[in-house]
Amino acid sequence: MSLDVYERLCPLSKFIKLLDDKNDLERYEGDDLLQEILKDENETLKTVGPILLKIYSTLFRWNEIKDQSCIYLNYWLDKKKELYLKSIPDIENSHWQLIEGLWNSLQYGNTYNTKCQRKYAKETIDKREKRINLMVYCKNRDHFKSKCDITRGKGHQYYCTNLPKYIEKHYNIFKTESDCLNIKDKVDDYSSYISKDCNLYDIHETFPQYDSFSGNILVNTNPRDSICKYVDNVATKESLEITDEEVPEASGEELISAPEPWASLPYVGLTFVGLFLSFLFMYRYTTLGSKLRSFIIRKNEARQFIEEQMEQDLLEKTLEYKTNNTESDDYTFSYQPLQN
Numbered sequence: 001m002s003l004d005v006y007e008r009l010c011p012l013s014k015f016i017k018l019l020d021d022k023n024d025l026e027r028y029e030g031d032d033l034l035q036e037i038l039k040d041e042n043e044t045l046k047t048v049g050p051i052l053l054k055i056y057s058t059l060f061r062w063n064e065i066k067d068q069s070c071i072y073l074n075y076w077l078d079k080k081k082e083l084y085l086k087s088i089p090d091i092e093n094s095h096w097q098l099i100e101g102l103w104n105s106l107q108y109g110n111t112y113n114t115k116c117q118r119k120y121a122k123e124t125i126d127k128r129e130k131r132i133n134l135m136v137y138c139k140n141r142d143h144f145k146s147k148c149d150i151t152r153g154k155g156h157q158y159y160c161t162n163l164p165k166y167i168e169k170h171y172n173i174f175k176t177e178s179d180c181l182n183i184k185d186k187v188d189d190y191s192s193y194i195s196k197d198c199n200l201y202d203i204h205e206t207f208p209q210y211d212s213f214s215g216n217i218l219v220n221t222n223p224r225d226s227i228c229k230y231v232d233n234v235a236t237k238e239s240l241e242i243t244d245e246e247v248p249e250a251s252g253e254e255l256i257s258a259p260e261p262w263a264s265l266p267y268v269g270l271t272f273v274g275l276f277l278s279f280l281f282m283y284r285y286t287t288l289g290s291k292l293r294s295f296i297i298r299k300n301e302a303r304q305f306i307e308e309q310m311e312q313d314l315l316e317k318t319l320e321y322k323t324n325n326t327e328s329d330d331y332t333f334s335y336q337p338l339q340n
Helices: 003-008 011-018 032-038 043-056 063-087 097-108 125-151 158-177 252-256 261-285 287-334
Strands: 193-195
Touching: 003 011, 003 158, 011 063, 011 125, 032 043, 032 097, 043 063, 043 097, 063 097, 063 125, 125 158, 125 193
Parallel strands: none
Antiparallel strands: none
């Protein structure tokens, strides 16, 4: 079988295909939850309602992809909502609340044990589509890998053979179609980062190089270029993995042209000047500067008062000392001992 056949056999791919299957919907048309929807004149609503009921009732079968199937079902319904709103002349008269009411009945009812929470995303459908495609690739890749592990050592290792082909195929697709933010913190790139081993920044993690026969990862032999790159001079994983043997020796010209330590002094000076000017501006023109000036004035007045008080005290003590000495001298001069 070809790679496409094995890819269609992946659980998540099979689940996605069911969302476009309109066969056997009539068996759900008698359900009480659909009656208001089926009375509507809009054909989109009358198709989306039964499909949603059909898929939701089978979620218990997809335990292997429980989280991914719920995420994709939310995404699928939002796409249908966008198409529906574009198809009606007046959004104010939209009856889409009937579909949302159906989901709520399924989610909070007691009919189905497997639940899928309705989530409303802020991102656009285009951004979500890129993230969904990455999620589907990673989940299918993991399925190929698990099947390869099971069949390893047996005569027919079709999954091990097709695993490298699957990775190479989708690497080329993402390389061509992805629009990366190329930011420093890759976690903030909604469309291109899902997890450590499912993102478009770390190629060795997301698109590993596997041996076609053994299914083992080939270490340090991944020839693929990064799809999304870090910025602000943040080192990529590829550059961090360069060994000592791979680092080229600097030539004589490179050593001579190496920047001197004092080359950074102008930048230090500019930084100091910038800080000084900022402080001067705050001191002269802001409320903080006014408070600071008032504080300095009060501090100077207090210091001046203390100095004057000390000077007054010293003067008074000096006068008192002189007065006492004068009185002592008068007493000495006025005293004349009796003569015999």
